[in-house]
Amino acid sequence: MDNWEDMKIVAEQWSKQGIEFVQQIPSPQLYAAIALLLLATIWLFSIRLFRRTKSNTVLLSGLSGSGKTMLFYRLRDGSSHQGAVTSMEPNEGTFVLHYENIKKGKVKPVHLVDVPGHSRLRSKLEEYLPRAAAIVFVVDALEFLPNIRAVSEYLYDILTNASVVKNKTPVLLCCNKTDKITAHTKEFIRKQMEKEIEKLRCSRSAVSTADITNDFTLGIEGEVFNFSHCHNKVTVAEASGLTGEIDQVQDFIREHVKP
Ligand SMILES: Nc1nc2c(ncn2[C@@H]2O[C@H](COP(=O)(O)OP(=O)(O)O)[C@@H](O)[C@H]2O)c(=O)[nH]1
Numbered sequence: 101m102d103n104w105e106d107m108k109i110v111a112e113q114w115s116k117q118g119i120e121f122v123q124q125i126p127s128p129q130l131y132a133a134i135a136l137l138l139l140a141t142i143w144l145f146s147i148r149l150f151r152r153t154k155s156n157t158v159l160l161s162g163l164s165g166s167g168k169t170m171l172f173y174r175l176r177d178g179s180s181h182q183g184a185v186t187s188m189e190p191n192e193g194t195f196v197l198h199y200e201n202i203k204k205g206k207v208k209p210v211h212l213v214d215v216p217g218h219s220r221l222r223s224k225l226e227e228y229l230p231r232a233a234a235i236v237f238v239v240d241a242l243e244f245l246p247n248i249r250a251v252s253e254y255l256y257d258i259l260t261n262a263s264v265v266k267n268k269t270p271v272l273l274c275c276n277k278t279d280k281i282t283a284h285t286k287e288f289i290r291k292q293m294e295k296e297i298e299k300l301r302c303s304r305s306a307v308s309t310a311d312i313t314n315d316f317t318l319g320i321e322g323e324v325f326n327f328s329h330c331h332n333k334v335t336v337a338e339a340s341g342l343t344g345e346i347d348q349v350q351d352f353i354r355e356h357v358k359p
C-alpha cells in the first residue's frame with residue numbers, strides 16, 4: 101500500500117519537525133507553557149466540580165400543622181395524600197417537581213426535605229440548614245394569630261442561624277391554607293411577623309449584652325425591623341397545599357435550583 105507508506109513517512113517527518121521545534125524553545129519558556137496549560141486544566145476542572153456541588157436542597161420548615169407534609173406530596177406527586185400521619189423523621193426525596201414532568205428535556209431534580217416542626221426536633225433543622233439552597237417557611241394562615249409568637253420565634257432562629265446568614269440562604273414566607281376565606285393575607289402576616297420579630301429582637305439583644313452569644317444580630321440597629329433588612333432575601337407568597345395552588349412555591353424553588 102503506497103498510500104499507507106506515504107502517510108507513515110509524512111507523519112515521521114512531522115514528528116521530527118515537532119521535536120526539533122520543541123528543542124529550539126528555551127526551556128524556561130517551555131516550562132512556563134506547560135505550567136500554564138496545567139493551571140488552565142485545573143481551573144476548568146474546578147469550575148465543573150463547583151457546579152456539580154451546588155446544592156439542590158430545599159427545606160420545607162415551619163410549625164407542626166402548617167401543612168408542610170401536604171405541600172411536600174403536592175410538589176412531588178401533584179396529589180395531596182390526605183391523612184398523612186405526623187412524622188418525627190424528616191420526609192425527604194430527590195425528584196423533578198410534578199408540574200415539570202410534562203416538560204420535555206433535562207430538568208435538574210430537587211432534593212426536598214420536609215423537616216418536622218416539633219420543638220424537640222428542631223436540631224434536625226440545624227443539621228440541614230448548611231446544605232440548603234433555599235428555605236420555604238410554611239405558615240398556617242388560618243391559625244396564624246394564636247401561634248404568632250411561636251411562628252416568629254422559629255423564623256427568628258432561622259434568620260439568625262450562622263449558615264443562613266453566611267450563605268445568604270433565601271427564605272420564602274409561604275402563607276399556606278389560603279383556600280379558606282378566613283385565611284389572613286400575606287401582607288397582614290408579613291407585617292405582624294415583622295412586629296413580633298422586632299419585639300424578639302429587642303428582648304434578645306437586652307439579654308445578650310452581658311454575655312455575647314454567637315447568634316448573628318438581625319436587622320439594622322436603631323431601625324424598626326423589616327424583612328428587607330435581612331442579609332438574605334425574604335419574600336412572601338400565598339399557597340394552598342390542599343387545592344394545589346402552589347405556583348409561587350414552585351417558582352421560588354426553581355429560581356434557586358436551576359434546571
Ligand atoms: N384548608 C387547608 N388545610 C390544609 C392545607 N394544607 C394542610 N392542611 C391541613 O393541615 C393539617 C396539617 O397538615 P400537615 O401537612 O400534616 O402539616 P405539617 O405538620 O406541617 O406537616 C392537616 O389536617 C391538613 O389537612 C391547606 O392548604 N388548606
Ligand SMILES: [Mg+2]
Pocket residue numbers: 168169170185186187214216
Ligand atoms: Mg408533617
